[in-house]
Amino acid sequence: MKLAIFLQHYFPYGGLQRDAVRLAIAAQAAGEQPTLIVAKWDGEKPKNIPIVELNSGGRSNHRKAARFADACQPFLSSEKFDSAIAFSRVPNAPFHFCGDSCFLEGFQANKPTLTRFLPRYRYFLTNEKLVFGPDARTHIFFLAEPDSQSYQQHYQLGDDRFSLLPPWLKQADSLDTSEGETRKKIHTELRLSEEDQLLLFVGSNFKLKRVAKIIETLPFLDDHIHLAVCGKDDPAPLEKLANLLGVAHRVHIMGPRDNIPAWMTAADLLVHPSSRETAGMVLVEALTYGLPVTCTRACGYANHVADAGGHLLSNDCPPEEIAQTINGMLAKLPSLQQKALTWAANPDHYRTADVILDRIRASID
Incomplete structure (x- = not known):
């Protein structure tokens, strides 16, 4: 099977980007012929x-998205590919891997109605409808219920x-x-x-994830409890806050790290008070290292965290609640x-690429 995989922009450390590459690698290992098609x-x-x-x-974000979606259309009608899956929103793609929250829902909750006529919002609302609306034929893969x-x-x-x-x-x-040696290091x-x-946070967009x-x-925890931030x-802003609260000596902002498995092995608890998270791959990844997790109910994978013995925080999660949980x-x-290790041992948690590829193969048989 010759499979086109659409992804607007690949950059290191992006969750959607990692998933697109993982699917390409899995497809190739299964004997298929994947091609990654990107704008950049x-x-x-x-x-x-x-x-x-x-x-x-494209200069603005919506123009970049529009031009990429338009540039992908010839590949959908080309005999060069048997099928295609889009990790960015590409109308008419037979399959879509959904890594983003519903734009319409967020728009209705947070924006005045008249802003829908502005070019940015008009494009994203229209494009989402072309992928998910009742007239579309795209099959959607969702990460979380x-x-x-x-x-x-x-x-x-x-x-x-x-x-x-x-x-x-x-x-x-x-x-x-x-x-033991990893922890000591x-x-x-x-x-x-x-x-x-050691408490651990892994991720980018510190404001959204509410680090x-x-x-x-x-300040509500014993002095021997430290925080490492990798992302x-x-x-x-975090350094300023830590200084203001007198806990700068307990906050270690490490930047992006390539050795996250070592940090997950060395840490005692992963803390993730995000205000919004489509899935939260880092949450379940931590479980494979036996690292207990606490996260907000707003995370798509919160149910998996709970099933693995973790604790779910309220979406408001004041410091007193987080401290009590920790x-x-x-x-x-x-x-x-x-x-955590018992949950991670379930073989069904490792079949995602097979599920996607089986569905795509069935559509062209």
Whole structure:
């Protein structure tokens, strides 16, 4: 099967970007012939997988999206490909991997009605309808049930129009050192004692993920509890807040890191108070390393966190609530670590690429 995979912009550390590449690699390993078609590619390219860079241009975000979607249309009618799946919104693609929240729902909740006539909003609303609306024939792959429910509510999606995917896990990476040695190495890097405990946040867009809430929680926790933040964003606001609260010595902003498995192995608890999260791959990835997780109910994968023994925070999650949750979970770490590993051992959590490819193959048989 010759499969076109549409992705507007590839850049390192993006969740949707990683999933598109993972599907291409899985398809190739299964004997298929995938091609990644992008407007722009920043970062290292996967080996032996063809990549077509369209350089479709556009100044504003909505013009970039529009030009990319238009540039993809000839590939959909070309005999060069048997099928296609879009990770960015491309009308007429037979399959769409949905990694974004419903734009219409957010628009209705937060924007005045008249703004729908502005070019940006008009384009995104129209384009979303072309992919999800009742006249579209695109089959949607959803990562999490809350998102599928939102789109069903606004676009009357029939059950035959979408599939709900299992969490897309990969087996935990093997580390060069033992768990104890890895923990000691990270503690040494942060100048922590053996008795200190480490909270971990992994992700970009610190404002959306509300990393500040974790820092605001630190004054309510014992001094031996530290926070490491791994991700790409401006650290200045967090550093300013940590200084203001007198906890700067307990906040370690590490920037983007390539050795996240080591950090997940060394940490005691992953804390994720995000205000919105379509799925939250980092949450279930942490579980594969036996790292207990607490997150808000707003995260798409919150149900998996709960099933693995984690604690769900309210969407408001004041510092007192987060502190109480952290203290309660740290008090029973061994049992929570075992629950996380037990959940991660389920083989169904590792079949996501197979589910997608089987559905695409069935459509062209």
